Amino acid sequence: MTTLRTVGNRSRTGRALTYVLVIAIALAIAVPVAWVLLASLKQKSEFYGSPWVLPRGLYVQNYVDAFVTARMGQYFLTSVLVTVLGLVFVLAVSVPAAYVIARYEFRGRGLVEVALLAGLFVNVNYIVVPIFLMLVDWDRSLVDVLPGGFFIDNPGVLALVYAATSIPFTIYLLTAFFRSIPADYEEAAALDGASRLRIMTSVMLPMARPAVTTVVLFNFLAYWNDFIIALTLLPGDGKTLQVGLLNLMTAQKAAADYGRLYAGMVIVIVPVLIVYALIQRRLIEGMASGGVKG
Amino acid sequence: MTTISAPPPGSTDRTSEPAPSAGRSRRGARVPARRRGDVGFVLACLLPALVLFAVFMVVPTVNVFRMSLYTWSGFSPDLRFVGLDNFTRLFDDEQFVRAFQNTVALLVVVTVVTMGMGLFLAAIMTRQRLRGRNLYRFVLYIPNVLSVVVIAAIFSAVFDQENGLLNGVLRLLSLDGLQQVWLGDQKLVLWSVAIAMVWQSLGYYMVLYMSSMASIPEELYEASALDGASAGRQFFTITLPLIWQNLRTTLTFFVMSAVNLSFVLVRAMTGGGPDGSSEVLLSYLYKQAYTNSSYGYGMAIGVVIFAFSFLVSLLVSRATRREPVQF
Numbered sequence: 001m002t003t004l005r006t007v008g009n010r011s012r013t014g015r016a017l018t019y020v021l022v023i024a025i026a027l028a029i030a031v032p033v034a035w036v037l038l039a040s041l042k043q044k045s046e047f048y049g050s051p052w053v054l055p056r057g058l059y060v061q062n063y064v065d066a067f068v069t070a071r072m073g074q075y076f077l078t079s080v081l082v083t084v085l086g087l088v089f090v091l092a093v094s095v096p097a098a099y100v101i102a103r104y105e106f107r108g109r110g111l112v113e114v115a116l117l118a119g120l121f122v123n124v125n126y127i128v129v130p131i132f133l134m135l136v137d138w139d140r141s142l143v144d145v146l147p148g149g150f151f152i153d154n155p156g157v158l159a160l161v162y163a164a165t166s167i168p169f170t171i172y173l174l175t176a177f178f179r180s181i182p183a184d185y186e187e188a189a190a191l192d193g194a195s196r197l198r199i200m201t202s203v204m205l206p207m208a209r210p211a212v213t214t215v216v217l218f219n220f221l222a223y224w225n226d227f228i229i230a231l232t233l234l235p236g237d238g239k240t241l242q243v244g245l246l247n248l249m250t251a252q253k254a255a256a257d258y259g260r261l262y263a264g265m266v267i268v269i270v271p272v273l274i275v276y277a278l279i280q281r282r283l284i285e286g287m288a289s290g291g292v293k294g
Numbered sequence: 295m296t297t298i299s300a301p302p303p304g305s306t307d308r309t310s311e312p313a314p315s316a317g318r319s320r321r322g323a324r325v326p327a328r329r330r331g332d333v334g335f336v337l338a339c340l341l342p343a344l345v346l347f348a349v350f351m352v353v354p355t356v357n358v359f360r361m362s363l364y365t366w367s368g369f370s371p372d373l374r375f376v377g378l379d380n381f382t383r384l385f386d387d388e389q390f391v392r393a394f395q396n397t398v399a400l401l402v403v404v405t406v407v408t409m410g411m412g413l414f415l416a417a418i419m420t421r422q423r424l425r426g427r428n429l430y431r432f433v434l435y436i437p438n439v440l441s442v443v444v445i446a447a448i449f450s451a452v453f454d455q456e457n458g459l460l461n462g463v464l465r466l467l468s469l470d471g472l473q474q475v476w477l478g479d480q481k482l483v484l485w486s487v488a489i490a491m492v493w494q495s496l497g498y499y500m501v502l503y504m505s506s507m508a509s510i511p512e513e514l515y516e517a518s519a520l521d522g523a524s525a526g527r528q529f530f531t532i533t534l535p536l537i538w539q540n541l542r543t544t545l546t547f548f549v550m551s552a553v554n555l556s557f558v559l560v561r562a563m564t565g566g567g568p569d570g571s572s573e574v575l576l577s578y579l580y581k582q583a584y585t586n587s588s589y590g591y592g593m594a595i596g597v598v599i600f601a602f603s604f605l606v607s608l609l610v611s612r613a614t615r616r617e618p619v620q621f
Contacts, residue, residue, distance in 0.1 A: 014525075018418050025415070026433045029493065032448045033436060035459060039451070052462055093346060096339035106336045112344065119351055121607075123554050125576060126599060129583045129592060130354035130361065164350035167343055196335050225441035228558060242443045246562060249447050265447050269440060276439045280432060284501055 033269070040262035047258045062263035066248070070260055072267050075244035082159045082230070082240060083223045087216055089163035090170055095212070097167075098174035099200050103186070113175075119168030125228050131161060132232045153236040161233065162223045170215050177211035178204065217283055224272065241268050358600065361593040380594035389570050390595065393578040396484055400556045400574065401606070404491045405548055411492070412499030413541070417529050419500070420507045421515070431504070434497030442494075442555070446562035449490045453477045477564055480571040487572055490559055491552070499544060506540040507533060535619045542614045549606045553599065575599050 039047075040062055041055040067073040100106070101113060135151040142150055151157050181204065189203045205212075227242035234240065239247070245264050252261040276283065362380055366373045384390050415434075419427050437445065452459045453476035461473045476486045514532050523531065534541075557576035560566055566573040566581065573581070575595060583592035 015422065018422055019424065022415065022418070022424060022430055025496075026430050029437060029497070030433050032452055032459065033440075036448060036451065047457055052459075052466065093343040097343035100336045100339040104332065104336050106333070112340070115352070116347070119347065121550065121604070122351060122355055123550055125554050125557060126596060127351065127354035127358060129579070129589070129596070130357035131350060133589070134354065134357070160346070161350055164346040167347045167351075171343065196332070200339075221439055225439075225443075227441065227443050228561070242441050245441075245443045245447065249443070249450065249562070261447065262451075265444055268444055272439045272441075273436070276436070277432075280435070284431075284435070284505065 036262050036265050036269070040259065040266045042259060042262075044257070044259060059259065062259035063267075065260045066263040066267060070244065070248055070251075070264060072241065072244055072248075072264050075239050075241045076267065078155055078234075078238055079224060079241040082155045082162070083220060085156060085159035086162035086166075086223045087219055089160055090166055090219055091212070091216070093163070094167055094170040094174060094215075095205065095208075096200065098171045099178055099204060101171065102175045102178035103183075116168045116171055120172065122168075124165040124226075128229055128232050131229075135233065153234055153238060155234065155238060158230060158233045158240075159223075161229060162219075162226070165229075166219050166222060170219065173215055174208065174211055177208050181207050213282060214285075217279060220275070221272070358593050358596040361590055362597045364590040366589045367587045376590070380591050381597075383591065384594060384598065389573065390578060392570060393573040393575050394598075396572065397553060397556060397574045397602075399484065400488055400491065401549065401552050403488050404495075404552055404556075405545070407488075407492050408495050408499055409541075409545065409548070411496055413503055413534075415496075415500045416503035416507055417533055420504055421525065421528075421533075431497075431501060435501050436497065437494045438498040440494075442558040443562050445490060445494055446559055449486070449493075449563060450477070453486055478568055480568055483564055483568065483572040487556065487559055487563065490563065491555055494555065494559075495551075502544060503537060503540070506537045510536050535616075538614075538616055539618055542611065545614060546607045546611050549610065550603050553603050575602070 038055055041058050041060070042062075043056070043059045046053070046055060101109060132152075135157065138151050139146075139149040185203055185207070186199050189199045194203070225242065227240070227246060230240040231243050231246070234243065245261075245268050248261045248264045252258060363375060363377060364373050365376050365380070418424070419430065424430070440448075455461065455475045455478065458476070460476065464470065464472050474482055477483055510533065514536075515528055518528055518532060553574075553576065556574045557580075560572055560574050560577045561580070564572045566577050576599060579592045579595040579599065582588045582595060586592075
C-alpha cells in the first residue's frame with residue numbers, strides 16, 4: 001500500500017484503469033458462458049434476430065430434447081461410469097507404486113523414476129492412434145472367442161486407458177507428498193507390529209489425503225473433459241457426454257437447431273461448475289503445489 | 295483437454311525447482327528392501343502401475359516411431375518398410391507445411407499473449423489488492439475447467455456469422471463494417487482459434503503466477519518504494535526475477551500443452567477448415583491416419599511433433615536459464 005500512497009494522484013487514475021481492464025476481461029469470460037445458459041431456454045424462433053435479447057420464457061423443451069432425443073441422458077451415465085472407473089483404477093495402481101518409490105530402496109528404482117518422469121512429456125493425444133490400432137489388433141486376435149470384440153467400444157477399457165496415461169503425473173505428485181511425511185509414524189506403527197500393507201493403507205494413506213484429493217481433482221477434470229480418446233475408443237452407440245455434444249454441434253450446423261445444442265452444453269457445463277465452485281480453493285492450492293498443465 | 299503434468303525433471307538447476315528430487319528424499323528415511331518378503335511387497339505394489347504404463351504409454355510411443363518407417367493403409371496385413379520415405383514426402387506436402395506454419399504461428403502468438411497478459415494481470419491482482427479479486431480469480435479460472443468441446447461450441451456461437459455474439463455487438467455499436475465471417479475466412483480463422491486458446495488458458499496462468507507472486511515478501515516492495523521505484527520498475531526488478539524459475543517451468547510445458555490445445559480446439563471448432571487453412575500438426579496427423587488411412591505417413595507426422603515439441607522445450611529451457619535469485 002505504501003507504493004500507492006507515494007505515487008499519489010497518478011495512481012488513482014491508474015487504479016481506475018486497472019479496474020476497467022480486469023472487469024472487462026472477467027466479463028469477456030463470464031458473458032459467453034452466461035449467454036449459453038440463457039440461450040438454452042430460448043425457442044427456435046428466438047434465435048433469429050439479435051442474440052442479445054433475453055429469452056421470452058423458460059422453454060424447457062430444449063432440455064427434454066437434449067436428454068431424450070439426443071440421448072444426452074444416456075451419455076451422461078456413460079461419462080460418470082468412465083470417470084469413476086478411471087479414478088478407481090488410477091488410484092488403485094498409483095498409490096502403492098508411489099509409496100514404495102518414496103519409501104523403499106530397491107534395484108531399478110532410479111530407472112523407474114526416470115521412465116515415469118519422461119512419461120510426463122508424452123501427451124496422450126500424441127499416441128491415441130497407436131493405442132487404437134493396438135486395441136483393434138487385440139480384438140482381431142480374439143475374434144474366435146468374442147466375435148463382437150471386447151476392447152473397442154468398452155467403457156471399462158476407455159477408463160483403463162485414461163488411468164494408464166495419467167499414471168506419470170499421479171505417481172509424480174503422490175511420491176513427492178509421501179516423501180514429505182516424516183518416517184516416524186511408520187517406524188512407530190512397525191514397532192506396534194503393523195504389517196507393511198497395513199502401514200501403507202492405515203497410516204500413510206490417510207495422511208496423504210490432501211495429495212490424493214489434488215490428484216482426484218485434476219484427473220476428474222481430465223477424464224470428464226476428454227473427447228479425443230473417447231471419440232476414438234467408443235465409436236459405437238455408447239458415447240460419452242463430450243462426444244455426444246460434439247455430435248450435437250455437427251447436427252446443429254446442418255439443421256440450425258440451436259436450442260438443443262445449448263441445452264446439451266448446459267448439461268455438460270453444470271456438473272464441472274458445481275465441482276469447481278465447491279473445491280476451487282483446493283484446486284488452486286493443488287496447482288501451486290506443483291501441477292503444471294501439459 | 296487438461297492433462298496435468300508437473301515441472302520438468304531436475305534436468306537443469308535443482309536449486310529452486312519445487313521438484314523434490316534426490317536432495318529432499320534423503321530427509322525422509324527410506325526403508326531398505328532387505329527384510330524377507332520386502333521384495334515381494336515392492337513388486338506387488340509396483341507391477342500393476344508399471345504394466346499399465348508400459349502397455350498404454352511406452353509401447354504406443356515406440357510404435358509411433360516404428361510405424362513412421364512403414365507404409366500401411368490400415369487394417370490390411372500389407373505392411374511395407376520404406377525407410378525414411380515418409381519423411382522426405384513430408385517436405386513436398388504443401389498441406390503439411392501449412393499445418394506446421396499454423397502450429398508455429400499459434401504457438402508464438404498464443405504464448406506471448408497468454409504469458410504477457412497472465413503475468414500482467416497476476417501482478418496487478420497481487421500488488422494492487424483490487425476489491426473483489428477472489429471473484430475475478432474465480433471467473434477467470436472458469437474456462438480451464440470447461441471442456442474443449444464446450445469452448446468450441448461457445449466460440450461457434452460467438453463467431454457465428456448471422457446470429458453470433460461478436461457480430462451482434464458490432465451491429466449494436468453500428469460498426470457493421472467490422473463484421474466478419476470469423477470462422478469461414480481463410481485469413482481470419484487461425485486468429486479466431488488463437489483468441490479461443492488465449493480465452494481458455496489465460497486464467498490458469500494468471501492463477502499460477504499469482505500464487506508464486508504471493509510468496510514474495512512485502513518488505514522488498516516497501517524498501518524499493520522508499521527508494522522511489524514505480525510499480526512498473528518494481529515489476530521488472532523484483533517480481534519478475536523472483537518468479538523466474540516458475541515462469542521458466544510453465545513456458546517449457548506450455549509448448550506441449552499449446553500443441554495439444556490447438557489440435558483439440560481445431561478438431562472441435564473448425565475441423566481444419568475452411569480448405570485446410572486452420573489445420574495444425576496433430577489434426578493433420580489424424581486426417582492422414584483416420585480419413586486417409588495412411589497410418590505410416592501419419593506416424594511420421596507424429597515423430598515430427600515429438601521432435602518439434604521436445605526441441606522447442608529444450609530451446610526455451612536453455613534460453614531462459616538464469617542464475618536463480620532468492621529472497
